[in-house]
Amino acid sequence: MDKKVLIIGLGLIGSSIALCIKKEHPAVTIIGMDNQESSVDFALKRKIIDQKESTIETAAVQADIIFLCTPVKSMLNQLKLLGTLSLKPEVIITDVGSTKLEIIETAQTAGLKTFIGGHPMAGSHKSGVTAADENLFENSYYILTASEDGTQKQVQQLQTILQGTRAKFVVLTAEEHDQITGMLSHLPHIIAAGLVNQSKVFNEEHPRSRQLAAGGFRDITRIASSDPQMWTDILLSNKEALLTLMHSWQTEMEQVSDWIQNENSEAIYQFFYEAKETRNQMPVHKEGAIPAFYDLFIDVPDVPGVIAEITGLLGKANLSLINLKILETREDIYGILQLTFKRQDDLEKAKVTIEKETEYLCYEK
Numbered sequence: 001m002d003k004k005v006l007i008i009g010l011g012l013i014g015s016s017i018a019l020c021i022k023k024e025h026p027a028v029t030i031i032g033m034d035n036q037e038s039s040v041d042f043a044l045k046r047k048i049i050d051q052k053e054s055t056i057e058t059a060a061v062q063a064d065i066i067f068l069c070t071p072v073k074s075m076l077n078q079l080k081l082l083g084t085l086s087l088k089p090e091v092i093i094t095d096v097g098s099t100k101l102e103i104i105e106t107a108q109t110a111g112l113k114t115f116i117g118g119h120p121m122a123g124s125h126k127s128g129v130t131a132a133d134e135n136l137f138e139n140s141y142y143i144l145t146a147s148e149d150g151t152q153k154q155v156q157q158l159q160t161i162l163q164g165t166r167a168k169f170v171v172l173t174a175e176e177h178d179q180i181t182g183m184l185s186h187l188p189h190i191i192a193a194g195l196v197n198q199s200k201v202f203n204e205e206h207p208r209s210r211q212l213a214a215g216g217f218r219d220i221t222r223i224a225s226s227d228p229q230m231w232t233d234i235l236l237s238n239k240e241a242l243l244t245l246m247h248s249w250q251t252e253m254e255q256v257s258d259w260i261q262n263e264n265s266e267a268i269y270q271f272f273y274e275a276k277e278t279r280n281q282m283p284v285h286k287e288g289a290i291p292a293f294y295d296l297f298i299d300v301p302d303v304p305g306v307i308a309e310i311t312g313l314l315g316k317a318n319l320s321l322i323n324l325k326i327l328e329t330r331e332d333i334y335g336i337l338q339l340t341f342k343r344q345d346d347l348e349k350a351k352v353t354i355e356k357e358t359e360y361l362c363y364e365k
Helices: 012-024 037-045 056-060 072-082 101-109 152-161 174-205 208-212 216-220 228-237 239-261 265-280 306-316 344-357
Strands: 004-008 029-033 065-068 092-095 115-120 141-146 168-171 294-301 323-328 334-341 361-363
Touching (some): 004 056, 029 056, 065 072, 065 152, 072 092, 072 101, 072 228, 092 152, 101 115, 115 174, 141 152, 141 174, 174 208, 174 216, 174 228, 174 239, 239 265, 294 306, 294 344, 306 323, 306 334, 306 344, 334 344
Parallel strands (some): 004 065, 092 115, 141 168
Antiparallel strands (some): 115 141, 294 334, 294 361, 323 334
């Protein structure tokens, strides 16, 4: 495939897309741009991209496919600029934003008839071009949303150029996308951030609560540790869907409050029962709207050097951790070491390695 692909924004997603394209289509020329010159130079030196350009005006007119891999608000300005340029007639323009309706409407207003919205549902605890990973999207969902003027042929062409991601492509309307991600990703992030902020105020009155929050509370609020600017852009870009969802959430919480106030044990029981049943019926597949966490638990003795021993074994196996946490350490008894990985494959390799090299019990929950 002898084409030129322009990637604007060489962060984790943009640079990982570049690696996937190069692996599957080595004849493609990848042009890279980023507002940080050091990122472009790194990408060029590591051969993530083939050439660099300093302005969208000079780069876009060369491209057969353009990927916008910048924050949502930046994408909107870039789409307006692209609409003023003499691009190739069949150029495909796409993005990787977490919201779609506002972006597609902007593309249509700009006269970009070949725009196809994209949203790879993948991420990492790492960021930037140095974290580029050709396996980042493997088995993840990659949502495509075509505008009214978009054609099936162009969607297929985009899927072909992205074959190296090994992602699962799903085609949705922009409205469907924003409503689904609003429910499954954006609203949970708001709730998690709200719980953490509420606990901050609570901690001032009850200082010991910070210590006790290290367990389950920390786990259910993990997604609150996200980029504040990115989530500001996402919420404002998906305003209408989120306002409706938040109103429904507030109504439900008011109902629960009434049940507690009136000691309606039957309604409270049903509330938790329905939640339990619904969650148990959810698919086990972890690659969804919110990046998954893969936790391995290890029973380890409370002796000096045991954590260094475990991490040393993982290092030799070339396995990277997202997080490491000690759940229990008391003298003369076994503690629990929680290791968090980015992929299920990494967890399974770690389990095999640790069980082979030690006598420690490893298990998943």
